[in-house]
Amino acid sequence: MIEFSVRKPMERLLCPRSVAIVGASPAPSSFGASVLRNLQDAGFAGELHLINPGHSVIQGLPCWPSIDAMPEGVDCAVLAIPRASVLASLAACGRRGVGGVIVFSAGFAESGAEGRDEQQEISAIARTYNMIVEGPNCLGMVNFVHGIPLTFVLTPPTRHKGTQGIGIVSQSGAMAAVVSVALRHKDVGVSYSISTGNEAVSHVEDFVDYLIQDPHTKVILMIVEKFRRPKEFLLLAAEARQRGKFIVLLHPGRSSAARASAETHTGALAGDYAVMRTLVSHAGVIVVDLLEELLDVSELLLLSKQLPSGGAAVFTESGAFKAITLDLCESIGLSLPLLSEATASALRSALPEFVPPSNPLDLTAQGLVDPDLYRRCVPPILADDRYGSLVLAIILTDEATSELKFPPILGALKALNPAKPVIFAGLDEGAQVSPKHISELRSLGVPFFPSPERAFRALARVTAFTTTEQSRQHIDEEVSSHRADIADLPPGVLPEYRSKLILDVLGIPVPKGSLATSVDEALAIASQIGFPVALKVQSAHLSHKSDAGGVVLGLLDADSLAAAWVRTQAHFAANCPALILDGMLIEAMAPRGLEFIVGVRNDPEWGPVILVGAGGVVAEALNDVRLLPPGLSEEAIIDEIYQLKSAALLRGFRGSKPCDVQSVALIVQRLESFVLTHPKVREIDLNPVIVCPRGQGAMALDALIVVE
Numbered sequence: 134m135i136e137f138s139v140r141k142p143m144e145r146l147l148c149p150r151s152v153a154i155v156g157a158s159p160a161p162s163s164f165g166a167s168v169l170r171n172l173q174d175a176g177f178a179g180e181l182h183l184i185n186p187g188h189s190v191i192q193g194l195p196c197w198p199s200i201d202a203m204p205e206g207v208d209c210a211v212l213a214i215p216r217a218s219v220l221a222s223l224a225a226c227g228r229r230g231v232g233g234v235i236v237f238s239a240g241f242a243e244s245g246a247e248g249r250d251e252q253q254e255i256s257a258i259a260r261t262y263n264m265i266v267e268g269p270n271c272l273g274m275v276n277f278v279h280g281i282p283l284t285f286v287l288t289p290p291t292r293h294k295g296t297q298g299i300g301i302v303s304q305s306g307a308m309a310a311v312v313s314v315a316l317r318h319k320d321v322g323v324s325y326s327i328s329t330g331n332e333a334v335s336h337v338e339d340f341v342d343y344l345i346q347d348p349h350t351k352v353i354l355m356i357v358e359k360f361r362r363p364k365e366f367l368l369l370a371a372e373a374r375q376r377g378k379f380i381v382l383l384h385p386g387r388s389s390a391a392r393a394s395a396e397t398h399t400g401a402l403a404g405d406y407a408v409m410r411t412l413v414s415h416a417g418v419i420v421v422d423l424l425e426e427l428l429d430v431s432e433l434l435l436l437s438k439q440l441p442s443g444g445a446a447v448f449t450e451s452g453a454f455k456a457i458t459l460d461l462c463e464s465i466g467l468s469l470p471l472l473s474e475a476t477a478s479a480l481r482s483a484l485p486e487f488v489p490p491s492n493p494l495d496l497t498a499q500g501l502v503d504p505d506l507y508r509r510c511v512p513p514i515l516a517d518d519r520y521g522s523l524v525l526a527i528i529l530t531d532e533a534t535s536e537l538k539f540p541p542i543l544g545a546l547k548a549l550n551p552a553k554p555v556i557f558a559g560l561d562e563g564a565q566v567s568p569k570h571i572s573e574l575r576s577l578g579v580p581f582f583p584s585p586e587r588a589f590r591a592l593a594r595v596t597a598f599t600t601t602e603q604s605r606q607h608i609d610e611e612v613s614s615h616r617a618d619i620a621d622l623p624p625g626v627l628p629e630y631r632s633k634l635i636l637d638v639l640g641i642p643v644p645k646g647s648l649a650t651s652v653d654e655a656l657a658i659a660s661q662i663g664f665p666v667a668l669k670v671q672s673a674h675l676s677h678k679s680d681a682g683g684v685v686l687g688l689l690d691a692d693s694l695a696a697a698w699v700r701t702q703a704h705f706a707a708n709c710p711a712l713i714l715d716g717m718l719i720e721a722m723a724p725r726g727l728e729f730i731v732g733v734r735n736d737p738e739w740g741p742v743i744l745v746g747a748g749g750v751v752a753e754a755l756n757d758v759r760l761l762p763p764g765l766s767e768e769a770i771i772d773e774i775y776q777l778k779s780a781a782l783l784r785g786f787r788g789s790k791p792c793d794v795q796s797v798a799l800i801v802q803r804l805e806s807f808v809l810t811h812p813k814v815r816e817i818d819l820n821p822v823i824v825c826p827r828g829q830g831a832m833a834l835d836a837l838i839v840v841e
Contacts, residue, residue, distance in 0.1 A: 143233070143335075143339065146233025147274060148279055149281065153184055153207045154168050154184065155184040155210055155211065155212045156211075156214035158185060158191070165211075167286070168284065168285055171283075171284065172281070181194065183197065184199065185198075186198045200226055200229060201229065206230045206231075209234070209235065210233075212234060213285065216241070220255065223264075226264065231262075233265045234259075234265070234266045237273065240270075241333065266335060267327070268328075269331050270306075271331070277298070277324055284328075298321075298351065298352075299321060299323050299352045299353075300344040301326040302357075303326075303356035305328065305356055306328035306330060308424075310328075312356070315428050319432065320568075320571070321432050321436075321575070336361045337361075344378075345369060345376060352434045353373065353380045354427060364738070364740060367416045367740075374416075380417070381418075381419045381434065383422075384420065405736060405739075410760075412739050412742060412762050425587055429582060429590065436580050437554040441521040441595055441599060442600065443470070444467075444519055446514045446520040448524070450497060451560065458526070466597065467596065469492050480513050483513065484496075508541065511523065523554070524592065525555065525556065525557045527560060529561055529565075531564060535565065539570040543573055543577070546579060556579065556580050558585040622814065626840075628675075629836055629837065632836035633836050635838060641803055642830055642833065644722075644723050648671060648716045650715075650716040652699070655719050659691065664694075665721075666694060666721060667687070667721075668685045668688060668694065668697050668698065669685075670705065671717060672714050682708075686722065687722060694719075701717065724823060725825075726823040727824045728749035728821035729797060729822040730745070730819065731797065732744040742760050742762065744761070745758065745759050745774055745777075746758030747778075770801050770802070771795065771798050783824070791827045795827075804819075813841040814838060816838070817838050
């Protein structure tokens with residue numbers, strides 16, 4: 134073996150010193166010819182081996198008749214061949230000591246049972262020979278740092294010249310190419326563009342791991358339909374933030390139609406989008422909804438010297454757009470703080486008398502006659518701690534106007550060299566702007582956006598991320614001291630009475646009561662706890678008791694309880710004869726309060742996530758809920774609860790007293806601790822939880838626990 138074989142397989146794939154093109158061809162439209170052309174145009178200086186049994190020479194280069202005939206130890210082989218030849222070629226690469234293989238061919242796991250079997254064989258061959266495989270069903274990769282394009286998409290011979298750039302990792306090859314072209318068009322540096330395809334061997338997590346260590350990558354831009362090792366990705370996301378790097382994610386799958394298409398596109402069954410978004414966001418990933426946002430947020434993160442935080446200031450040249458800005462920023466959650474008296478006073482000194490200081494600030498057309506205006510107005514904003522960023526929404530009109538406005542703005546930015554992010558946004562998209570001005574802006578760390586709306590949306594995303602980063606809490610190592618008292622949990626659905634026994638041990642308040650298997654037992658329990666009482670049918674096969682007529686409330690005395698018992702027994706015997714009842718739970722009536730829902734879902738792929746929201750019978754209808762990651766502090770949980778649409782009711786509404794939200798936060802923490810120490814618990818549902826006035830606590834009126 135030659136010395137290259139001692140390098141790690143991932144390094145040999147992404148930064149190869151020798152490349153084999155299996156399926157090289159003189160036909161200009163073939164994949165093999167496209168890969169060769171890309172390498173030649175990029176001036177690839179490493180060893181290049183062409184494989185095709187039908188040719189001895191292609192474009193003046195010698196051609197090997199087979200993989201077995203080529204030299205040993207080639208770093209990376211590109212399989213530009215039909216699907217039918219992939220398995221044999223992959224095994225041959227393994228025998229020759231190839232480190233990494235790129236498989237273009239489609240028709241594997243995304244196409245049915247036979248394809249899935251063949252894809253599993255790809256994985257088995259790779260393990261046998263310790264090879265890394267990108268694909269199948271991918272477009273390959275481009276290493277822009279070293280000028281190595283291993284893709285059949287024709288790629289201009291551009292190389293990343295900056296110190297750090299954006300690394301692209303996409304399961305979709307087409308989208309990897311799209312964002313790569315868009316970023317290059319914006320003259321924003323790209324370090325790597327990697328399409329992972331069906332991920333038979335290497336997954337997005339493997340490439341993210343590489344880019345986190347890569348000194349040429351600052352931002353990792355991702356388009357992912359399915360994380361195959363989600364818990365590992367959460368750890369990688371946390372590591373990225375520790376290293377000062379950023380991950381921006383576009384993850385289709387919010388709609389049922391998108392989840393269905395993912396299966397046919399990449400052979401991946403999409404997971405629960407809401408769970409994914411909650412947990413990756415908490416791990417430090419910025420999740421976006423649109424392709425434009427993906428590009429814009431990545432550019433803003435790459436160019437900013439420091440992250441924007443707090444509020445934004447806006448300079449514009451139109452009174453009407455000032456009002457439009459106020460509306461838009463309110464809707465997207467971008468704060469535009471009012472000017473302090475000190476900042477307003479400083480701006481008055483810089484502005485002509487007819488321009489009142491404000492935020493947004495309408496500079497009118499004064500910049501055309503007073504070019505020094507920009508240099509005078511920017512410093513007061515940058516000096517104010519309430520503003521973490523400044524957006525220049527400038528009217529450009531035409532090339533002549535642009536030439537008048539850009540020099541003084543660029544001059545001001547050069548002279549001031551602001552650390553806070555400054556963003557330039559052309560107010561009239563399509564106006565002629567010299568590329569040299571845009572390039573100069575970016576060299577100063579100032580992103581250029583073709584419209585203010587795009588700038589505001591990107592800034593809102595990053596500012597929200599910064600705010601979350603500042604308040605992020607690590608998982609609390611303290612768990613409930615009650616957990617050791619809970620016996621081994623039998624698998625299945627635990628009915629309410631059994632679930633409440635666990636809640637009681639955890640210190641979560643539940644109504645006084647017990648299970649009765651006869652009317653005499655029911656009367657004895659009611660006598661002990663006191664009337665009025667509630668009667669609730671108990672069965673592991675009856676989750677929605679009230680819908681089935683299994684709940685009777687407000688029983689005032691022994692006669693009404695006995696009558697309710699007989700009536701309920703008869704009802705289920707007639708309507709649900711096959712249902713086996715454990716008995717009936719007799720409980721004291723609960724105090725009045727606001728109905729809430731608190732639940733935990735222990736997702737098999739992502740881990741635990743907590744749900745809080747408006748509860749009772751309207752929980753599903755209103756869907757006013759928040760998903761919380763584990764490990765939040767009590768204060769952070771309360772902050773999340775107050776972001777519910779119904780938060781006004783919790784704070785006290787029309788004379789009602791504020792609710793005891795702190796007690797809800799305590800329930801959340803105790804449930805979380807229980808699930809973290811009992812991983813076989815798949816789901817906990819407390820609905821409703823009655824939240825009493827402040828200082829009077831909260832109580833779980835119904836409970837359901839599901840154990841694997």
